[in-house]
Amino acid sequence: MAEIKLDNISLEYPVVDAERSFRKALLSPLGGVIGQKKGARPHVRALNNINLTVRDGDRLGLVGHNGAGKTTLIKLLGGVLQPTTGTMSVSGSTATLVTQGLGVDAEDTGYENIKLCGLYLGMTPREIEAKTKEIAEFTELGDFLHLPVKTYSTGMVVRLSFAITTAVSPEIMIMDEGIGAGDARFAKKAQERFERMVDTSKIIVLASHSPSLIAQLCNKAILMSHGEIVQSGSVEEIQKAYDALNAAA
Numbered sequence: 012m013a014e015i016k017l018d019n020i021s022l023e024y025p026v027v028d029a030e031r032s033f034r035k036a037l038l039s040p041l042g043g044v045i046g047q048k049k050g051a052r053p054h055v056r057a058l059n060n061i062n063l064t065v066r067d068g069d070r071l072g073l074v075g076h077n078g079a080g081k082t083t084l085i086k087l088l089g090g091v092l093q094p095t096t097g098t099m100s101v102s103g104s105t106a107t108l109v110t111q112g113l114g115v116d117a118e119d120t121g122y123e124n125i126k127l128c129g130l131y132l133g134m135t136p137r138e139i140e141a142k143t144k145e146i147a148e149f150t151e152l153g154d155f156l157h158l159p160v161k162t163y164s165t166g167m168v169v170r171l172s173f174a175i176t177t178a179v180s181p182e183i184m185i186m187d188e189g190i191g192a193g194d195a196r197f198a199k200k201a202q203e204r205f206e207r208m209v210d211t212s213k214i215i216v217l218a219s220h221s222p223s224l225i226a227q228l229c230n231k232a233i234l235m236s237h238g239e240i241v242q243s244g245s246v247e248e249i250q251k252a253y254d255a256l257n258a259a260a
């Protein structure tokens with residue numbers, strides 16, 4: 012059984028070189044909570060006292076304003092960030108799908124990137140070897156896969172990173188804004204592959220500003236604001252609450 016459990020999670024980013032902009036930033040209506048303890052560096056409290064349980068069958072959408080803490084929560088769930096306080100447990104194989112920041116290295120060839128990104132995604136070297144041919148075919152990049160990624164167009168990089176990230180079959184999919192899918196023809200076959208991955212996963216957590224993407228992929232949602240969960244419920248309820256929040260702002 013797959014499960015994610017967060018107990019009283021808070022996460023603070025230390026702010027380096029903040030003295031100059033600190034006062035101005037205090038006035039901002041967006042973002043997390045900026046604070047400074049006596050004698051310590053300023054910090055941004057991006058997540059504040061988060062309690063959340065996500066179970067098998069849950070497809071959870073994260074909704075909220077810029078700087079609400081969605082990406083930070085995604086990075087925490089993906090193991091990229093550690094909480095400052097609180098405890099987190101994740102049971103189930105997890106893949107974090109972000110097009111940007113997947114770790115595609117422009118100096119390396121397509122094939123080298125398949126190996127390296129495969130490792131980031133939690134595949135074993137043996138699994139990567141077994142999947143390389145299929146990933147390569149799916150990209151349709153042919154001999155370009157022997158060349159450094161810096162020789163690719165933007166769409167070619169998207170094809171490569173999409174093919175790699177969707178080669179895994181995780182129990183838990185963590186996603187920021189969905190994943191890009193290249194030109195129209197590639198987008199069609201990418202959609203099918205992505206849907207297969209969604210169907211076979213047990214838990215999805217998706218942060219997005221797109222109401223239609225959330226409605227398409229999620230069966231529940233939480234509304235975040237200033238690093239806190241302010242409401243949880245059905246996708247419809249949360250979209251309504253978010254619209255109301257925006258209308259009041």
Ligand SMILES: Nc1ncnc2c1ncn2[C@@H]1O[C@H](COP(=O)(O)OP(=O)(O)OP(=O)(O)O)[C@@H](O)[C@H]1O
Pocket residue numbers: 024025026041042043044055056057075076077078079080081082083084
């Ligand atoms: N590396 C960092 N260093 C310092 N503060 C950061 C860093 N990354 C994010 N923050 C702060 O943490 C807070 C939450 O940011 P986060 O990126 O999680 O928000 P978000 O909800 O994903 O926003 P968006 O919708 O704009 O992507 C913001 O106040 C932001 O300024």
